[in-house]
Amino acid sequence: MNGATLRSLLLGLAVLLPAFDHLHAEDAASLDELLTLIKKAELNESSEQLEREAAFRRAKTEQAELLKQAKAELVAEERRSETLEKTFAENELKVAALREQLQTRLGSLREMFGHLTAAAGDTRTNLKNSLVSAQYPDRTDFLDDMIERMSGDTRLPSLTEIEQLWYEINREMIEGGRVVSFPATVVTAEGERVQQQVVRIGVFNLLSNGAYLHYPPGTDMVTELPRQPGRDYRKxxxxxxxxxxGFTRTGIDPTGPSGGSLLSALIDSPGWLERWHQGGWIGYLITALGVISLLLAGWRFAVLSAISRRVTAQLNNSKANTGNPLGRVLKVGEDHRGADAESLELKLHEQVLKERPAIEAGLGLLKIIAMVAPLMGLLGTVTGMIVTFQAITLFGTGDPKTMAGGISAALVTTVLGLCVAIPTVLLHALINSPAQRVLHILEEQSAGIVAEQTGV
Structure with a gap:
């Protein structure tokens, strides 16, 4: 069996398969009926094949027609593309000619319009960053459109726009020297929007209800500074x-037109309480020593003042009073009046030595505090510098402000130590003076008693 015969057989089976399916659906009672059914199935199959062939021919005809239409549209679009390219080239030549004509007619005005564009750009930047824009927020809208058109070489500015630019430049200059009040929406430090009167001091500062305000460029919002200057400035x-x-004395930021850097630096600088906290636990210890020295000095000054008054009163009284150091020394002299000079001197010297600790109490502690406070301050500075240099090692020196802030915080303990040591030294000198005066009187009176006993 060759290949052609095999293909014919397979094709016949493919044709008869639907007929067999149909015969299976209808059971034949006899051979005649079976033959009739087979013939009927062949006729049905032939009609179906004819219908399929007709449908295939119609589809082929339609596809051929569509292909013909597509080829025609392709030819039409190619012709249209050629026409558009030709028109585009002609328009380019016309644009170049018109542009050359524009440049020729501009002549010397071309340089003027260049300067005008630059002036408009600088003016727009200055107006957006100016505090005057808080009062007149929409005055730069025309400049945006004007600069866009001038930069594109599509249209020259009109005389009205040039006059308006000149007007805004002059208004900015005039408003910079005025102090005016106007209503505005203010964003408070708590984030609330409040409508209130705002005072503008030229182009330097905005004030409202005793608070300094800020006008960030590009936000079109007036905000209250989170931290305010001192009470005198707010008042x-x-x-x-x-x-x-009339004239009213008020603090203003002279760097206001350039961003208000001075006011920002002043309000961002930490206060004395924040500086104190920067000293850390060493700063707290130094402060505790300072408080102890003040209390000790106050107590000893009061005690020595009372002792000095009693000693002075004893000097004016011939009768010994044991309620003061001098009286007790005189009492010893009276009790040993008949003793020899050497024994009497020893007894008096012994009594003076007994009185000395009570008179000089606390002076040694004040001296120790005066010496220890600077050393503790130096310790805090050294530890703070170590932390600062460790941060530099980790993060580098890209931000000098951070490094300067760390060094500043480290030096706080040194300042605290000196602030404690210097007053403590002065207090020690102040308290030591009456103590030495009392001791000098005791020794002087002892020597006088010995001299009196010996008859010298």
Whole structure:
């Protein structure tokens, strides 16, 4: 069996399979009926094949028609593309000619419009960063459109726009020398939006209800500074807002037109309490020593003042009073009046030595505090510098402000140590003076008693 015969057989089986399926659906009662059913199935199959062939021919005809239409559209689009390319080239030549004509007609004005574009750009930047824009927020809108058109060489600015630019430049200059009040929406430090009167001091500062305000560029919002200057400045700001005319003394930031860096630096600098906390636990210990020295000095000054008054009163009284150091020394002299000079001197010297600790109590501790406080301050500075250099090792020196802040915090303990040591030294000198005066009187009176006994 060759390949052609095999293909014919397979094709016949493929044709008869539907007929067999149909015969299986209908059971034949006899051979005649079976033959009739087979013939009927062949006829049905032939009609179906004819219908399929007709459908295939119609689809082929339609596809051929669609292909013909697509080829025609392709030819039309190619012709249209050629026309558009030709038109584009002609338009490019026209644009180049018009542009050359524009440059020729501009002549010397071309340089002027270049300067005008630069001036408009600088003015737009200055106006957006100016505090005057808090009062007139929409005055730069025309500049955006003007600069965009001038940069694109599509249209020249009109005379009205040039005059408006000139007007805004002059208004900025005039408003920079005025102090005015205007209503505005202020964002408080708590984040609330409040409508209130705002006082503008030229282009330097904005004030409202005694608080200094900030106008961040590009936000179009007036915000209250989270930290305010000192109470005197806030009080002066309130006086300025309440003033009707005349001159009112008020603090302003001279760097306001350039961003207000001075005011920001002042309000961001830590206060004395924050500086004290920067000293850490060493700073707290130094402060505790300072408090102890003040209390000790106050107590000893009061005690020595009372002792000095009693000793002075004893000097004016011939009768010994044991309620003061001099009286007790005189009492010893009276009790040993008949003793020899050497024994009497020893007894008096012994009594003076007994009185000395009570008179000089606390002076040694004050001296120790005066010496230890600077050493503790130096210890805090050294440890703080170690921490700072460790941070530099980890993060580098890219931010000098961070490094300077760490060094500043490290030096706080040195300042605290000196602030404790210097007053403590002065207090020691102040208290030591009456103590030495009392001791000098005791020794002087002892020597006088011995001299009197010996008849010298």
């Amino acid at each position: 002066a700001a309130q006086q300025l807002q309440a003033a009707k005319d």
